Amino acid sequence: MKKRLILSLLIAVLISVNINYLSVDAAPLPIRSVNSGYTITKPDAQITIDDVKKSLNVPDEIAKEIVDTLQFQIKIDRNWDNLKVDKDMDLYNSTGKAIGKPGDILIAVFDADNTDINAIKMGSLTTHAAMVDSDPKKVLEVMPNGVQNVENDWRTRYKKILILRPKTNEETIKGAIEYGHTKINTPFNFDIFNKTTTDKFYCSQFVWRCYFNNGLDLDRNGGLAVFPYDFISHKTTIVYKQGE
Numbered sequence: 001m002k003k004r005l006i007l008s009l010l011i012a013v014l015i016s017v018n019i020n021y022l023s024v025d026a027a028p029l030p031i032r033s034v035n036s037g038y039t040i041t042k043p044d045a046q047i048t049i050d051d052v053k054k055s056l057n058v059p060d061e062i063a064k065e066i067v068d069t070l071q072f073q074i075k076i077d078r079n080w081d082n083l084k085v086d087k088d089m090d091l092y093n094s095t096g097k098a099i100g101k102p103g104d105i106l107i108a109v110f111d112a113d114n115t116d117i118n119a120i121k122m123g124s125l126t127t128h129a130a131m132v133d134s135d136p137k138k139v140l141e142v143m144p145n146g147v148q149n150v151e152n153d154w155r156t157r158y159k160k161i162l163i164l165r166p167k168t169n170e171e172t173i174k175g176a177i178e179y180g181h182t183k184i185n186t187p188f189n190f191d192i193f194n195k196t197t198t199d200k201f202y203c204s205q206f207v208w209r210c211y212f213n214n215g216l217d218l219d220r221n222g223g224l225a226v227f228p229y230d231f232i233s234h235k236t237t238i239v240y241k242q243g244e
Helices: 002-015 049-056 060-078 089-093 170-182 203-212
Strands: 105-108 128-132 138-143 146-151 161-166 236-242
Touching: 049 060, 089 236, 128 170, 128 203, 138 170, 138 203, 170 203
Parallel strands: none
Antiparallel strands: 105 128, 105 161, 128 138, 138 146, 161 236
8 A cells, every 4th residue: 555655646746747726827836846855654544744745845735635535545445345336237237348327427446457557647646537428438538638539448448447426417417528528639737736727637627627517516525636536425426336
């Protein structure tokens, strides 16, 4: 677990070239040094805000959100076998590469068996997210070249995934998908703590924005960034779980 945390923090540094931590219009706060001289050697669950501040040289608010995200991830990982799943048997009984229904949120859980590099570099600490299109054989997803409408191959692309279904109506789901299509080819957002911009996106920010623009805020903690695990809340239902 310690290696996973260090990798997560390193990724956060590499993809956060400039962090706008006050607002979209705020002056960017560059991370001044990747190597601060401070090495975290504690187990994940014991990492503190102060540890993250010293390791990444970031403000309290950002350090707090990183720690919250990591601790929530640990909670999900440790309770993986006992996660409450309201099984959509249509998904469990389906075959082929595609998985999910229109508007469903797909989360690739970081795992040694998830070898696709997208799972750890698409704008999150440890996971990746996408949204199922109106045609379930396609997904709306942020790739290295920005927002794309690509083949839904998530069942076979990743070994460990969750599918979340927002607790909302068909109109909101339709609106989220339609908004997503208006953002195809929008470039990648490297400022993970600038979630409010609509000129560039990372994976979970894009999915969040699609629903947010239609009146549904799915960010679990309302922080400066939105990570894939932030979609796991009372506002969504886990309808499918794959992997051990």
